[in-house]
Amino acid sequence: MVNNHTKILILGSTGSIGKSACNCVRRFKYRFSVAGLTAGSNVDLLTGQIREFSPASIYITGSQNADLIKDRFKNLSVYSGDGGLEQIVNEADYDILLNALVGAVGFRPTVAALKRGKRVALANKESLVIGGDYIRAIIGQDNERRLLPVDSEHSAILQCLPSSPGHHNTIESIILTASGGPFRSLPKDKFASITPEQALNHPTWSMGKKITIDSSTLMNKGFEVIEAHHLFATPYDKLRVCVHPQSIVHSMVEFHDGAVLAQLGLPDMELPIQYALSWPNRLPIPGKRLNLPDIKSLDFSDPDMDRFPCMRLCIDAGKTGGTAPAAVNAANEVAVDLFLNKRIGYTGISEIVESALNEHTPLKADSVEVIEDADRETRKKILNKYRS
Ligand code: NDP
Numbered sequence: 001m002v003n004n005h006t007k008i009l010i011l012g013s014t015g016s017i018g019k020s021a022c023n024c025v026r027r028f029k030y031r032f033s034v035a036g037l038t039a040g041s042n043v044d045l046l047t048g049q050i051r052e053f054s055p056a057s058i059y060i061t062g063s064q065n066a067d068l069i070k071d072r073f074k075n076l077s078v079y080s081g082d083g084g085l086e087q088i089v090n091e092a093d094y095d096i097l098l099n100a101l102v103g104a105v106g107f108r109p110t111v112a113a114l115k116r117g118k119r120v121a122l123a124n125k126e127s128l129v130i131g132g133d134y135i136r137a138i139i140g141q142d143n144e145r146r147l148l149p150v151d152s153e154h155s156a157i158l159q160c161l162p163s164s165p166g167h168h169n170t171i172e173s174i175i176l177t178a179s180g181g182p183f184r185s186l187p188k189d190k191f192a193s194i195t196p197e198q199a200l201n202h203p204t205w206s207m208g209k210k211i212t213i214d215s216s217t218l219m220n221k222g223f224e225v226i227e228a229h230h231l232f233a234t235p236y237d238k239l240r241v242c243v244h245p246q247s248i249v250h251s252m253v254e255f256h257d258g259a260v261l262a263q264l265g266l267p268d269m270e271l272p273i274q275y276a277l278s279w280p281n282r283l284p285i286p287g288k289r290l291n292l293p294d295i296k297s298l299d300f301s302d303p304d305m306d307r308f309p310c311m312r313l314c315i316d317a318g319k320t321g322g323t324a325p326a327a328v329n330a331a332n333e334v335a336v337d338l339f340l341n342k343r344i345g346y347t348g349i350s351e352i353v354e355s356a357l358n359e360h361t362p363l364k365a366d367s368v369e370v371i372e373d374a375d376r377e378t379r380k381k382i383l384n385k386y387r388s
């Protein structure tokens with residue numbers, strides 16, 4: 001960072017998190033600037049973002065779209081195709097990478113930025129799910145926080161942790177809250193007939209499609225337990241999940257004297273995104289404030305692992321370690337896609353994940369190649385079964 005001005009490379013700028021990140025930059029033009037932007041296919045939104053933020057580098061997946069951007073903007077470094085995301089991360093001039101890609105495609109860019117010594121604001125939780133041990137090994141004993149969480153629960157935890165070193169000895173547990181999703185109270189016999197439209201209707205958060213489905217199955221909470229394990233170097237037996245339908249308490253840290261600290265706020269991703277970009281400082285956000293009397297009551301309960309097997313499967317894979325979480329993530333990505341395309345029913349998601357985990361032989365996840373092989377093999381096996 002130079003003179004307190006932060007140059008940000010935003011991966012996935014056309015998505016839900018990416019667009020909110022652009023709002024943060026818009027709000028603090030003197031403090032943040034955009035070094036680069038990346039999109040999958042949304043060339044129109046990317047064009048508008050380039051006009052507004054004047055980045056030096058961009059990536060877009062398809063070569064036709066890349067040519068279109070080259071025609072529209074001269075003096076812009078345009079990347080596309082396989083390896084292009086890693087390339088922009090390796091070559092662009094930035095202080096912090098905001099990784100808001102969805103899925104395993106975000107793993108290599110996270111690794112590349114960390115290897116380059118950059119700070120990463122991580123929304124792409126799949127990076128840590130599939131390669132958490134490997135990523136921790138890259139960061140090593142670096143005292144400066146190189147990986148900053150964007151996920152609201154992990155941001156809440158970061159905000160509750162004491163800044164003094166040696167705090168780990170004082171933490172008894174970390175409690176992640178979960179809204180419980182749209183099917184929190186649905187009887188088990190109704191799960192098989194859940195439609196994509198119903199699953200995409202999240203009660204408290206507005207997000208991209210994939211994480212909305214993951215939130216409805218509680219796979220997302222399983223991912224977040226693994227994410228917390230790696231981000232805060234906390235063993236699984238100290239990580240707990242608590243269902244809290246109002247999504248006001250974003251997570252909690254319990255200390256060994258019995259004190260529990262929580263971070264509260266309205267469900268809006270702009271705070272955790274902005275905090276990751278400005279950490280360790282806080283910058284103002286105008287707008288609606290939390291007024292607890294309006295909320296009236298806050299409810300908490302234990303998650304039901306029987307109706308939501310994805311969460312249990314995911315945490316089991318995390319405890320097994322090695323390439324097991326990469327297999328679960330790959331199986332889940334394929335299964336969610338099949339469900340959204342109405343090729344399988346809702347309960348098919350957990351069935352596919354469970355059989356992928358049973359068939360997978362975990363290896364030590366000590367290289368990008370081993371992790372990506374596990375990902376590729378798992379996808380291949382499932383897709384072979386569902387070839388139309
Ligand atoms: P979205 O689906 O809204 O956005 C994903 C972004 O990634 C888009 O810019 C999309 O481009 C781009 N993208 C998708 N696939 C590829 C690909 N193969 N190659 C290059 N770019 C690609 O996702 P969200 O913003 O909801 O989520 C992003 C990440 O943040 C996920 O890991 C999610 O779990 C995490 N997260 C999200 C939260 C939320 O509130 N949304 C909360 C906490 C975590 P395009 O649209 O142009 O095709």
Ligand code: MG
Nearest residue numbers: 151152153224
């Ligand atoms: Mg979350």
